Amino acid sequence: MKLLAKDLQESREKLVLAREEERRQIRKNLHDDLAPRLAALALNVATAEKYVVKKPDIAIEMLGDLRKVIRATVDEIRTLVHDLRPPSLDELGLISAIEERISELNKPARLLADEQGIVPIHIHLHEPPLLPDLPAAVEVAAYRIVTESLVNVIKHSQATECTVKLHVSSLNQLVIEVTDNGTGLDPSYTLRLPGKGGIGLHSLRERAAELGGECSIEQVERGGTRVLAILPI
Template sequence: MGDSFTGFEKINDILTETISAVENSKEQLFDILGHTRNECRKIENELKKIREKVDTIICEVDKLEIVEKRSRIELANVSKNFHVYNENDIKNAYEKANDLRVQLTLKREEERTLIEKREELETRLKETIKVLEKAEKISKQISVATQYLKGNAEDILSTVGDLSKKQYLGIKIIEAQEEERQRLARDIHDGPAQSMANILVKAQLCEKLLQYDVKRAKEELGSLKDITRINLKDIRKIIYDLRPMALDDLGLIPTLERHIYNFMEENDILVELKVLGDIVGFESAIEIAVFRIVQEALNNVQKHSNARKVNILIEKTFTRLNVSISDDGIGFVIEDKITDKDIRSGGFGLMSMKERAELLNGKLKVKSSPGIGTKIYLSIPLNEEEDIYER
């Protein structure tokens, strides 16, 4: 027993040192990520300007080619009819044609240089994006590894020889959490954080303008209000993605109706919701589970199904809450989506829905075949007697 305890202590020491080293590397990687994102934005802005210049120079070259061609025709005509035109006319026609030819040559060289610059920037942008994607992937993997290593040493030892479905699911959950954290970080950095910086600059500008130009200051204050309004909207969307506040304020059905309305506004997919029974008074855990399962099902429809219509039925009986979600999309082979192998390869959506149902002693079934759409059935017991009877 003492030897085992010593072994655990050694493993914990190794894990502690490993975690410390990984977390130090993680901080450095975050700096690289920030620098690479800034580099991407810088290249994108520069590329946008170059593309505008290329478009402008192409138009100028096209116009100059037409004018230069006319000048050559005019020179040929003057030279051919030398008995009609004097020496000065011929000289002027030649100089005009020669000047236009030189201008056209210079413009074409400028066009070629700009196009090369554009292609170089496009290549740099692609390479930088690849580096950014790799860095984000490594960052996620490091975060997952750190979270996993922080687990109890005994738990790690007990599962080393038996990598089961639950382990893979646990890793997937951590990956999903890290992806969500990264998404939130990007959303906050690119949205509210940038807007707040802009608001600060605008506020400082207004403070100075109030002393010299009141009219301009009022215009800037109006712009400041618009930025603040957009910023507030972005923050509310981020909060809604974390947890819809309407679940607490209005309940499950109004929250689903609002989500379905927004879904139809953003996608060309008709969603019909039908409710049977009095869907109120449920525990918070049940409402959150049902909302997230419906949300995930609609996300899958939007991403994978090519469906035109979705039917959602929510029914409350004396003993159970039943939910049915069906679409008229392309469907899929069900065995390819919810097997253990698929957990490792990325099919986490259906598994997360199933896990949510099982946490509430419920059941989730998926029926689908290529060409006939997909149906998801969710059933959650509302009391222990029903759950015992079902077993």
């Protein structure tokens, strides 16, 4: 019991540290990059205003430059927002957002397979029964676990089939399965200590653990790999 309590305390401390690190990074991005850029935009607009009447050609040139900077700034803000919560979750919902991501991944995978003369991978989502309203944190974790798993499959598995399944168990848990028919886990993976896998695999476990859930990556008997994540709702 003492060991379990100690492990639990250590896990909580790691989560707090990870959360604070994310907040620090967001603050840094806002303070060191976006804030000065927006201040510079305001200054440049004020300068352009002075040239509108006196030297309109210079004003037009400055406004053209401002347009480019504004577009770049908007892209950075979108990236920052996407890192916090993918916009597609709010726009489409979890299942449709996953379907959209699968569609996005299938296209380049087919093109790459055609270039290499190999059988392209086909990723499909088993249409789940109607899911209940999920907490925002569970939606984000589920989306990230699925998408990161799919990227790993495409990059490393040499699979031709990959299936994504989601359902809610009788214990009120969201169960996520991503299964492929590829080459399976690297033999060295089974020799690594828990939590010492690659960055992608470690990230999957962290996302589940943050919500009090769990995530495992295992070899499938018939060949391939299965990612199984269980998230409390």
